[in-house]
Amino acid sequence: MRRKLQLFLLLTLAAAISACSNGAKPEPAKTASGEASDGIVVSIKGEPAKGFDPAFDWPGLGEALFQSKLVVFDKEMYLVNDLAVERAVSEDGKELTVKLRDDVLYSDGVKFTASDVVFTFGKVRETTSYIDLSNVKEVVAVDDHTVKFVLEHPDSTFEYTLTRIAIIPEHAYGPDYAQHPIGSGPYKFVEWQKGQKLVVEANPLYYGKKPNIGKVTFLYLDMDASFAGAKRGEIDIARVSMDYIGKEIPGYTQRSIETMDIVSLSLPTVRTGTYEMDGMPIGNDVTADRAIRRALSYGMDREGISRDALSGGTRPVYSHNPGMPWDNEANVIPNADIDTAKRILEEGGWSDSDGDGIVEKDGIMAEFTLLYTPGEVERQAVVLGVQESARKIGIQVNLEAKVWDEISKQKLIYKEAYLFGKGADSPFEIYTNFSSDRIAKGTTNSPSYKNEIVDDYLNKAIQTTDQDEAMAYWQKAQWDGEHGANALGDSPFVPIVAFHHTFYIKDGVEIGDFRPAPHRGAYWITVENIKDWVKR
Structure with missing residues (x-):
């Protein structure tokens, strides 16, 4: 398979690196725990065409970064609670009652409640067809920390549907939400230059495990440009095509991740x-x-x-x-x-x-x-x-x-x-x-x-x-x-x-283990364990 190095994308890479470093090493950022940590640069494929709005299939099957979900997967692909603390299915299988955490704040300091869940599912039903919610008869906020899903007929897979939908704060939603998202996730939005890069910082109000990396810059690059950036030492985690399997870069370890x-x-x-x-x-x-x-x-x-x-x-x-x-x-x-x-x-x-x-x-x-x-x-x-x-x-x-x-x-x-x-x-x-x-x-x-x-x-x-x-x-x-x-x-x-995903990981950077990424969700699931990443 013959590679064609694209000059335009290489120039984009150089510009993006320059923009995030101004010609110098990135300034250390503070993690949510207050400890200093250098920022990290990641090349990734799969820039969301409609921005970072869960009502329009962000993040699909991957990590929401800015928002949180009621239920997520563990690495063995079993369902575990996130915003939820308890889930109960009625005897007839037509109702799912979810108790919610009461300690969750959005990145702007506003408290998360059950009404946000009701709003989110209504918005998803209204704006997109990427998830079939036709079986959902009603979503009801029982109280501030309890939500009930009423189904038309029993569906043992409905709880898996919850892993697809990140929760939107009703108070913050508006026409520009997709370009400037607010949420309860581990990172908060800083900057998005379409076609070039996304910059995020650790959310100090995050309720869960605090990220080790204070600042992450995602570069949207062609895989050849990604390899070139890693070869110059400018990218910490570089996604490349299988063409590069077995090719060594000094100071990097190549890793293949199953999907x-x-x-x-x-x-x-x-x-x-x-x-x-x-x-x-x-x-x-x-x-x-x-x-x-x-x-x-x-x-x-x-x-x-x-x-x-x-x-x-x-x-x-x-x-x-x-x-x-x-x-x-x-x-x-x-x-x-x-x-x-x-x-x-x-x-x-x-x-x-x-x-x-x-x-x-x-x-x-x-x-x-x-x-x-x-x-x-x-x-x-x-x-x-x-x-x-x-x-x-x-x-x-x-x-x-x-x-x-x-x-x-x-x-x-x-x-x-x-x-x-x-x-x-x-x-x-x-x-x-x-x-x-x-x-x-x-x-x-x-x-x-x-x-x-x-x-x-x-x-x-x-x-x-x-x-x-x-x-x-x-x-x-x-x-x-x-x-x-x-x-x-x-x-x-x-x-x-x-297919596997192939990465070059810079020495001193650790990205842990991943759950298998499904078809269509392979890009952003790569950062699903971003809270566990370490840069030494």
């Missing part, structure tokens, strides 16, 4: 013309055959794709939720098991009768098109690896790059294979990917997958008020010993690899 930013093949499970969308026939006569899908999953050389095509900057995965509490250990199968893949095809009635290396069945060749969006060399490397793996078991995969607008307009994800981004920090993704209720609704169940046994497990997982019971149902939906949506079962998706 759940997964790429996965979506394979239509119904035959062409099974149903229509906007007058267009949906389905694929090749991938509709279960044997084709299962053979692809078994024959996929995930390890080879990760090692050879992606420089080791990924890891092989066999589900969309590897290592999560709701994952099923039966999801993991042998890598590149060509013998099993060929046996599955043979038992399914596929054979190479004409000796051309491609199997056929009932006059249909095992050949289909795999679509992917252009512009990302990593995804192109993945689809080339998929094509090679498929060919080894007698399946011809033709590759075609198309922009998303064209794919969406023509409903192509419902009739061709497509390389999707998957991986979430909620088991609700299992429901959206595999529930027949999601067929032709959005893009999640793009394979049009339906299995009544799986549906039953999914519905039970949603409706129970017992989280342990829900976990068991999520796992059974993937595989119960006889039925399921994984490679042992129906395999509507073929998960391939999860």
